[in-house]
Amino acid sequence: MALADPVRRAIVARLSRGDATVNELAEPFAITKQAVSKHIQVLEHAGLVTRSRDAQRRPVHLDAAALEELTAWIDQYRLIAESRFRRLDALLETIENTEEKKEEEQ
Template structure:
């Protein structure tokens, strides 16, 4: 799982590949279609697609003479689960920090000075 996840994140580190993935969320495209907005060769686009394919993000099929590139959306479920696990952990830490900060603020609040019954008494 981690190996695939590492490949996915590495593949998506490149802005051109992220853009290709975004375009593939709308519809399948051929290499020629995908190459249109970029100032690179078809060979460069094919290399980008190979990285995405090796990461499991896209697949290519054959439809007569066309070879459309298809986004494999289930790979995003893998990423989402990983991100969600760490998001929950971060939220738990922030909640604990919020509680500590709230207690510290209450301790420093002069309005609470008389609330402590032991304050101001001789021992």
């Protein structure tokens, strides 16, 4: 998945504040500009970012709509997972209470 890598997540976070060039995106990382370019390509293939030409600059843009769609998809699974964890918590509490009652009866 495009956002599985911490560098790509950091790039998306930076782009959420505004467009940036590859050079600007590469500044905080101890990796080559070529490596940052490859990360951007992964994000492009995922539809999360686009590039354009502005004279000599080639700024990278975050596609906010695509990111919102991805976030909504993730939220669905987060809600399902939270529901399962609540049910598991309830089951574990029931088991714990049952064991405590057994110990008290002995």
